[in-house]
Each structure stands twice: as structure tokens, then as C-alpha cells.
């Protein structure tokens with residue numbers, strides 16, 4: 643169990659900072675809930691409460707639409723996928 647725990651404590655970072663509204667332009671606050679490939683982190687990893695996770699999800703989706711956050715990271719930068727060329 644100790645190995646699998648990437649995140650030390652389960653607490654909502656937004657509750658701790660008493661965030662009431664998450665702005666999609668504030669990428670610093672969204673970073674908590676984004677993985678390094680800009681995916682939305684699941685609640686079980688971040689420990690966000692349900693209310694804030696929903697706010698974060700909406701904010702991240704808005705940020706993607708406004709091109710503040712990429713939808714996907716270029717796969718070639720991470721791992722070359724040979725099946726991609728065939729298609």
C-alpha cells in the first residue's frame with residue numbers, strides 16, 4: 643500500500659485554500675488536478691471533494707476550449723506509437 647500511494651494525504655486542496663469558485667483562467671489552481679499529460683486526475687488520486695472536483699472538471703474543460711490547456715499531448719514526444727502510422 644505504501645508504494646502505490648503517490649499522493650501522501652487525502653484532503654481537498656481547494657477546501658484547504660477555501661476556494662469557492664475555480665476560474666478556468668487560473669491554471670495554477672487547475673494544475674493540482676491535471677496529470678503531466680494534461681489529463682484530469684481522478685478524485686481518488688487527488689483527494690478532492692466531490693464539489694470541487696466538479697468545479698475543476700468544468701474549469702478544465704473550459705480551459706481546453708479556450709486553448710489554455712491542450713486536449714492531448716503529442717504522442718511522439720512521449721512514446722512513439724507504431725499503430726498510428728498504419729492508420
Ligand SMILES: [Zn+2]
Pocket residue numbers: 654655656657658690691692693694
Ligand atoms: Zn473541496
